[in-house]
Amino acid sequence: MSDSETKETAGISRRTMLKAGGATLGAAAFARAFAPLTEWKPTTSVDDFLQKHYKEMSKTDMDSVLRRLEVETKENYGADVSIEDVKPLDGVKFGYALNLSACIGCRKCADACHKENNHDRATNNSYIRVFEMEQGSINFEHGNATYDHEVPADGKYYMPVQCQQCDNPPCVKVCPVEATWKEKDGIVVVDYDWCIGCRYCEAACPYHARRFNWKKPEVPAEEINPVQAYLANRMRPQGTMEKCHFCLHRTRKGRMPACLEACPTGARVFGNLLDPESEIRWVLANKRVFVLKEDVGTVPSFFYFFDQ
């Protein structure tokens, strides 16, 4: 009896030893498989990881976050930048109108956006996509965003499309973590430090207005626009969503958006929808205005119009 028991114990222990060996080997193999993660530096500190949602941060919290982000930009990009948290103005709701009779499709707006907002250079990313459209049709099936010939081409017209800053934004509705929301001046913003990168908003947007950071954006230090804001053009982290924010780092200080200043034909009109004397209000009252995909019920703050 005692003999068999010993045998049994020995058997179990041999087996247990083997199992333990196997488990160790397995664990080591998994450690090896996950090894690339050690080179991943999404965050530099616990503060980074535990950073609160934009709306939950106090002024002091925000200040320390901004300073940290400036240091990180210096470390990662070698550029000295200043990052502010620019708040919406009282009594202002932004609106944008674009004159399709005037637009010649030169993409200067898209290019200005690319530079102003520190977009990844390799992909020539921009929040604006200009579509070359067939005269007599508003069907984007006949559109083309990658044209590369002298403009305006015969029989074509041009339709720049960017975030429409909808009053009923589907992207905001679907976000599971409230990383994107509409501010009181009408701008739909993203907290790049809160977004989990599920890309549900990108699926929900009917205007292809959202962009995902498939990798860390690369911009040479000397080309970085150093005037930055938290919810605007600061360097975006890999794996998060971004979008047009009506250049809020400029417009919330009374300035024009970069795309408007770049437009050589004056096709773009920007201003305060709540001011009855504003240029944008005059356009809405006097031109033949329409919004893109009105049928999907997004209620855009971006308008298109024709001169004649």
Add this chain to the structure above:
Amino acid sequence: MMAVTLGCQDFSSKVDVTELSSEPEQKTVHNTQIVSSRNLGTLEVQLGDRTEGVRCGVCHTTTNESPANRPDELTEFHTEMEFGHGDLTCNACHNPEDRDQLRLADGRSLAFENTLLLCAQCHGPQMRDYRRGAHGGMKGHWDLNKGPRTRNHCVNCHDPHDPAFPKMFPAPPPRDRLMPKKKEEADH
């Protein structure tokens, strides 16, 4: 409204547009300035190895022969210029009495800097849109309480002798990953 006098200053072609506005702004702190990119009222002339802006009157007062009044009558001078402004004759805009001035349809003389009024004689809707900020573009501030704004002069974008906006090559297209060949090539 059309009768407002343009506050014209020196030859730097800066015009205060606040006077242009139909309703004077009360709360405006900052001005809107119309900045001309062209050296108005002069012709670029090659003198040896340098280029000099020569005022129209310099030549037009020293020659006695009666100048051409239509582009197709030009034989010796200005032949390098492109003309494409309808059937307008030279004197439709230029003042034959004083070549350093322009002339409105009613015969009044007009300084070169004030071409906005001259253009507006025919292009009323554009002038209306321009005044309301819906034509011609701008730089600076949407909120004039916060800072100034600059506007283009008509001639910044339109060559007065050939005013159609020129064709140009666009900025490079987006280089999206995995984007197939351009539609133009694939489709046709």
Add this chain to the structure above:
Amino acid sequence: MASEEAKPSTHWADYPRFLLRSLMLATDGSAKFYAWMTMLTAVALVGANAWAHQVTEGMIVTNMTDHVSWGLYIANFTYMVGLAAGAVMMVIPAYVYDDHEMHDVVIIGELLAIAAIVMCLGFVVADLGRPDRFWHLLPFIGRFNWPISMLTWDVIVLNGYLLINLHICGYLIYTRFLGKKPDKRWYIPFVFLSIAWAISIHTVTAFLYNGLGGRPFWNTAILVPRFIASAFVTGPAFIILTLQIVRRVTNFHIGDGPIHTLHSILRITVLLNLFLLGAEVFTEFYTGGSHTAAAQYLFFGLHGHYELVPWIWTAITFNTLAAILILSPAAKSRLWVLDVACLLTLVGVWIEKGMGLIVPAFVPSTMHEIVPYTPSLVEWQVMAGIFALGLMVYTIALKVAIPVFTGDVTIDNGP
């Protein structure tokens, strides 16, 4: 299980013993078992490594783009939700219709639900650009956009379904281990809850897509019944194959009864699935217009792009073939015919609900641009890794449950 503590007994001592025995059962086995688990581990390692690269280098290593922003991961997620929901097709006969033979083997379906949900969660995590911020999605701790975002509903129903099934399975296996008769009050209410919940997980997942007005290919109410119908195809089909394997490699008694019952269910659901697909196809093509572009791209190709055409016709062929086999008398007399049919429909629905459902919603894009999508090697590797993980979970769960259910392992006969 929290529920056990309420009863006056020696659970504080029995439950750790149960866990220990489970661990031993999970790690002890034949050479075949070790070979199988080693193979799964190897595949899981490849997936883990691919995922680590994806997290480090960015999702640029996938072939997803701003135009096609969801791909293979979300396709598989959708499919796995269906598999999890489909497992309920054993629960309904067993508990609602008191099918005793089914009742004896229903644990196999309930465990499948657990494994499938584990894979669902795996695919969701794999699809995140910032998995390190996962905590933002936790209710109360992060900012949970409930009830507005459908994704938060999905988080609730999927995790809820996982917990319900963990409770049911854990409770039943544990009481069997103790040699006691399970107390109905402790599991029957949960079983009925799980039936309703199974429908909810697939309904909410369909809502995730069909609530998007900007994507007409998804924006149709028929998506919900289509999801349910296809779930009721894949669930029974997968379980039939599992039953066939289990009764060959273990001494667990599984008669032909449950298989015939599942076969009867399949006879209706394969047809229902094809019928709903047909209704969808008719509506798309008879109406026409630019909203048909996605369906056009999927079934016939669009503007010189035919990437998905072979996929969807393979799916339709497989599903039709499976329907014919399932309805033929041969499937009743010869079970291998049924096995083949199940395999065919598993692949068919995987394509139809995966690549055939997710990708066309993005091609053409909302602005009618065509950027084709074929998954990258990394995506295939991660997918294989998650499949391996799911199969490991399922194998181990069955490995523990079956000896307990056959009575080979009880509290009294072990060390």
